[in-house]
Amino acid sequence: MPKAFTPPDAAIRLTGLRKTYAASGEAPAKEALKGVDLVVPRGSIFGLLGPNGAGKSTLINILAGLVNKTAGRVEIWGFDQDVNPRQSRAAIGVMPQELVIDPFLTPRASLEVQAGLYAVPKADRWTDEILELVGLSDQANSYSRHLSGGMKRRLLLAKALVHRPRILVLDEPTAGVDIGLRDMLWTNVRKLNAQGMTVILTTHYLQEAEEMCDEIAIINYGAKIVQEPTGHLLARAGSKTLLIDPGPWTGGLPPLPPGVEAQRRDGRIALTWPMGGIEAHQVIDALRQGGVPMIDVATEEPDLEDVFLTLTRAPQPA
Numbered sequence: 001m002p003k004a005f006t007p008p009d010a011a012i013r014l015t016g017l018r019k020t021y022a023a024s025g026e027a028p029a030k031e032a033l034k035g036v037d038l039v040v041p042r043g044s045i046f047g048l049l050g051p052n053g054a055g056k057s058t059l060i061n062i063l064a065g066l067v068n069k070t071a072g073r074v075e076i077w078g079f080d081q082d083v084n085p086r087q088s089r090a091a092i093g094v095m096p097q098e099l100v101i102d103p104f105l106t107p108r109a110s111l112e113v114q115a116g117l118y119a120v121p122k123a124d125r126w127t128d129e130i131l132e133l134v135g136l137s138d139q140a141n142s143y144s145r146h147l148s149g150g151m152k153r154r155l156l157l158a159k160a161l162v163h164r165p166r167i168l169v170l171d172e173p174t175a176g177v178d179i180g181l182r183d184m185l186w187t188n189v190r191k192l193n194a195q196g197m198t199v200i201l202t203t204h205y206l207q208e209a210e211e212m213c214d215e216i217a218i219i220n221y222g223a224k225i226v227q228e229p230t231g232h233l234l235a236r237a238g239s240k241t242l243l244i245d246p247g248p249w250t251g252g253l254p255p256l257p258p259g260v261e262a263q264r265r266d267g268r269i270a271l272t273w274p275m276g277g278i279e280a281h282q283v284i285d286a287l288r289q290g291g292v293p294m295i296d297v298a299t300e301e302p303d304l305e306d307v308f309l310t311l312t313r314a315p316q317p318a
């Protein structure tokens with residue numbers, strides 16, 4: 001049995017990962033990954049974000065064994081992809097972006113073929129459970145060519161699960177899908193994660209990443225520019241604002257905690273301060289002690305979009 005040599009907390013460990021696509025015809029060579037170091041903690045729901053062309057698909061395709069890296073090291077669940085290709089492949093299941101499905105197989109047959117490819121013994125197969133999980137039990141025996149686009153995506157998720165991978169990778173799973181499918185996906189992702197599966201997803205929907213992911217890495221121009229727990233990343237987004245409706249009150253404001261700036265905005269009082277340090281209740285307490293009436297209180301939180309835009313607006317490195 002080969003020995004895992006990464007610390008037990010890493011589901012994925014990338015060290016100096018590089019990919020250069022060779023020049024072809026008129027197109028020059030393209031350096032898609034420029035030495036990425038990345039650790040995905042075991043048990044996390046991990047978001048891999050970046051603008052179009054940042055290198056996300058290249059990175060995922062390398063993990064999936066579909067694209068050969070140019071340099072660097074890829075360890076999946078402790079197994080070096082070059083040294084233990086079989087074990088590292090067995091540890092990961094990938095739901096691809098594109099609808100690659102054999103139209104002449106039924107969903108049940110597709111899963112059986114996939115299980116065969118991964119050498120899953122018959123006794124360990126969980127075909128019916130997977131079909132149930134993704135909501136394809138009723139279509140289990142229909143030809144896949146008769147499935148709707150949404151059902152084909154369900155089948156892709158099902159195929160990624162046949163060998164009970166430790167790590168599930170979802171490449172843009174919700175791009176262009178309807179709400180029912182999106183809900184099915186997120187319910188299942190949470191369920192599988194609660195059972196111990198590490199989940200990595202790429203998405204263009206920042207709100208989705210904010211809701212789903214424990215930790216996020218952002219890549220841009222083939223380089224990782226940040227990796228942090230989602231909460232920390234949001235805290236980088238600058239300021240927090242409290243909006244108070246004092247009704248017809250026109251008095252003066254009491255002293256506020258240092259760093260809090262006040263403005264009048266459409267009859268409301270907008271109080272803004274940098275994230276971290278001051279808590280909203282301290283500001284509210286100060287207002288209350290100063291006798292400011294509060295008919296309504298609302299907050300404006302920064303979101304991942306603010307962070308993302310700030311971090312990815314930097315010009316392309318030379």
Ligand SMILES: Nc1ncnc2c1ncn2[C@@H]1O[C@H](COP(=O)(O)OP(=O)(O)OP(=O)(O)O)[C@@H](O)[C@H]1O
Binds near residue numbers: 030032053059
């Ligand atoms: N097979 C290829 N041959 C040459 N260049 C490629 C190839 N695949 C990707 N690239 C280039 O590598 C860069 C990274 O592409 P990649 O698809 O990994 O980005 P991405 O972040 O996944 O983008 P998207 O969100 O649009 O899928 C891009 O400039 C792209 O044009």
